[in-house]
Structures are given as structure tokens and as C-alpha cells.
Amino acid sequence: NAGVTQTPKFRVLKTGQSMTLLCAQDMNHEYMYWYRQDPGMGLRLIHYSVGEGTTAKGEVPDGYNVSRLKKQNFLLGLESAAPSQTSVYFCASSQRWTGQANTGELFFGEGSRLTVL
Amino acid sequence: GESVGLHLPTLSVQEGDNSIINCAYSNSASDYFIWYKQESGKGPQFIIDIRSNMDKRQGQRVTVLLNKTVKHLSLQIAATQPGDSAVYFCAEILTYSGNTPLVFGKGTRLSVIA
Numbered sequence: 001n002a003g004v005t006q007t008p009k010f011r012v013l014k015t016g017q018s019m020t021l022l023c024a025q026d027m028n029h030e031y032m033y034w035y036r037q038d039p040g041m042g043l044r045l046i047h048y049s050v051g052e053g054t055t056a057k058g059e060v061p062d063g064y065n066v067s068r069l070k071k072q073n074f075l076l077g078l079e080s081a082a083p084s085q086t087s088v089y090f091c092a093s094s095q096r097w098t099g100q101a102n103t104g105e106l107f108f109g110e111g112s113r114l115t116v117l
Numbered sequence: 118g119e120s121v122g123l124h125l126p127t128l129s130v131q132e133g134d135n136s137i138i139n140c141a142y143s144n145s146a147s148d149y150f151i152w153y154k155q156e157s158g159k160g161p162q163f164i165i166d167i168r169s170n171m172d173k174r175q176g177q178r179v180t181v182l183l184n185k186t187v188k189h190l191s192l193q194i195a196a197t198q199p200g201d202s203a204v205y206f207c208a209e210i211l212t213y214s215g216n217t218p219l220v221f222g223k224g225t226r227l228s229v230i231a
Contacts, residue, residue: 004160033218040126042206042223043161058218090160105151106219108160 002026006091006109013081013116021076021112023091031094032074033058033106034066036087043090049074081116088113129228136194138225140207143188149210151219152181152192156203164192164205194227202229 004025013019023032033048035058045058049068063085065077074093078085092106130136142150148169153161167174167181167190174181180193190207204226208219 035221040223043208043221045218045220048218059220092160105163105166106161108162110160111158 004109023074025093029093033092034076035090136197138192140190147209153206154203
């Protein structure tokens, strides 16, 4: 069972270039998330989705766009990369909450390390 | 700003001793908390969770304590092992609705001394 898979795992970009990070989950989860992790900053939410075709802004959405065309995939796009977007990006997914029947556990991918020069 | 924080950014513990990692939260409306462990080069992994109607919850070698009076959360690891070396994050959900994403703290690095 693959869980949450992110591609690519590493990428180097020049300022102004664009790219897309792909997240795929095989757990039939409703919710998916993109976080960035910077030293000393913990995990900060960029965008999230509560279902196919929906997206919402998180804590630090500027400079990023997302799409959830299929339930199992959540794409994170950088239209014009900036050095401030150098970070490790984590995708996560979780079940739809049904109250006491499940936990709020997020399942994370292994991360994608992006460097913008 | 961030409502979840940690008292100590690093913690060194002798192998076999107990570890205590602390976390403070500022939003009294938070009703669900999770502890995550992140090993180097990997994504965070779920350790244990607790709801606001509980004071204590135990798992295998781990215990989470919640003090709502002072808005404090702690993770206790019994008989710490080298494999416990990692960064530990507490996270909170502000409302138990299922639609509010987790808010993570900055993390505490636990180093186990053999």
C-alpha cells in the first residue's frame, strides 16, 4: 500500500520558472493538504481540499495554486518561482471526519525538496 | 500568528530515561490535539491524539497529558530509545468540525544519548 506519494522528490529551479508538484493517495481520502516546512518554522499550511473539485487557502497561499481534479490527486503549482519558496513541501491526506468514528490523523508523503536559485 | 508553540526547541535524553516534550496552545476553543514524530528525511507520522474532554491518554510507551486550565499539552516517552530521536510536533484543530486543518507547532528535536 503506497499511501501518499509525492513527485518529484527533488527539484532545482531558477527564479521565474514554473513547476508542478504532484501528490497522489491511494487511501480514498476526502481531504488533502499541502504544507511547507522551513527550518524553525514547523509545518505551515499552503492550500487544502475537502473533496474532489474543491480547494481552499491555508496560512501561506500566496505564490501557489492548486487543483483537485481527481479525488486521488492534489497538484501544487508555482507559476513564477521565487527564492523565498525554497523549502520542503509535504502533501498529506485524511479521511472525512465522522465525529467519534475516526481520528484527525493526517498521512504524510515523504516530502519534495525544492530549491529556487 | 501561530497559536501552537513549544517550550523547548531541543531536548537531549539519556537512553532508558523518560522524555517529556511540552507544547502550549493559546486558543481555548481548540478541542483536538495530535502529536507527530518526524524522522530525518521523512514525513511526519502520527503518534497519539487526545480530545479536549480527556486529560490523559496512553499508548505504547507514550502518554499525552492535556491541561486545559493552563492550555498545556505534553508528550511523555517512557524508556527512551535511540529510535525515538526525531523532531516532535504538536498540532491542534480549532474546532471539531473536520473541515479545519491542523495547525502545527514549530517542533522539538529529541536527541537520545546512548
